[in-house]
Amino acid sequence: MExxxxxxxxxxxxxxxxxxKYKQCIFREFTQEITTYMHPRSPKTISETEFFISESLLEMQNEDNLIVVILKKDSQEFLGCSGIHELNTKYPAAGIWLKKSAHGNGYGLEAIAALKKWAEDNLDYEYLIYPVDRANIPSRKIPEKLGGQVFREYEQMNLSGNILHLVEYRIPKKGLGARD
Structure with a gap:
């Protein structure tokens, strides 16, 4: 894989x-409000964003994780970031965040569906894991629309010190019980 x-x-x-190239956009848009239901916290300095990007590039070079920016095709407007972690396992984990002004347009589902299709074509896996906070209803709709089923629920402290009430979905690979 390249x-x-x-x-x-x-x-x-x-x-x-x-x-x-996207460090300013990520730094500006990955706000405390956006990270409310996420494990990471918003960066305090641009250097934290630069470090995240550098680490992501190393992880991609090592083929451990895929981290992408999401752009509007017509205008190249930055919308957010998404990815698949632990690519070389039977249960990679998918995630996404979108800037506030991009919410409610179906971009999250479109991006995760595209990553799922890429995974089906390029990875040897059984299902994607998609953890999401129980209260984050718009994000819960993404795995549900892709055939995901709740596998487990648990609590986890995020990097901002808040307790997340996570619902972990399993999104099956096409042909393994997926509702495509």
Whole structure:
């Protein structure tokens, strides 16, 4: 796999590997409000964002994780980030965040569906794991629309010190019980 040159295109979106070119957008848009239901916290300095991007690039070079920026195809507007972690396992984990102004447009489902399709074509896995906070109803709709079923629920402290009430979905690979 050549993850650093990957490009995934959908009707409205372009997913490409995260890069330092997007550090200002990520730093500006990955706010405390956006991270409310997420494990990471918003960066306090631009150097934290630069470090995240550098680490993501190393993880992609090692083919451990795929981290992409989500762009509107027509305008190249930055919408957020998404990814699949632990690529070389039977149960990789998918995740996403979108900037506040991009919420409610179906971009999350479109991006995760595209990553799921990429995974089906490129990875040897049984199902994608999709953890989401129980209270984050819009994000819960993403795995549900992709045939995901709740596998387990648990609590976890995020990096901001808040307790997340996580619902972990299993999204099956096409042909293994998926409702496509």
């Amino acid at each position: 993850l650093l040159n990957l490009e995934i295109s959908t009707d409205r979106l372009l997913l490409e590997p995260v890069s330092q």
